[in-house]
Amino acid sequence: MAKTFSWACAALYLTLAAAVLCSSLHMGEAAACDATSLASCLTALSSGTAPSSQCCANLRKQTPACLCSYKNNPAFGSYINSPNARRVVSACKVSYPSC
Secondary structure, three states, rough: OHHHHHHHHHHHHHHHHHHHHHHHHHHHOOOOHHHHHHHHHHHHHHHHEEEEEEHHHHHHHHOHHHHHHHHHOOHHHHHOOOOHHHHHHHHHHOOOOOO
């Protein structure tokens, strides 16, 4: 049963990774849109703490079109539309997307 569970977890992880990649490719800017690189911002977005330097560096690499695609994506929208998102982009000196 443990091996079945491990394979199930691996399959779930791969499915989620594929969903993230597909959402990034949707905008036609696959090279610039990388939602997985924003994982370093998750703590700041969910708790309101200061973003890490890695979070800010990765956030600055995203184009406005990418941020808009995340904002309008049901999987990411709750994070981007949260009050903490404005704090994170402000602390990282990135403009909040106006889509």
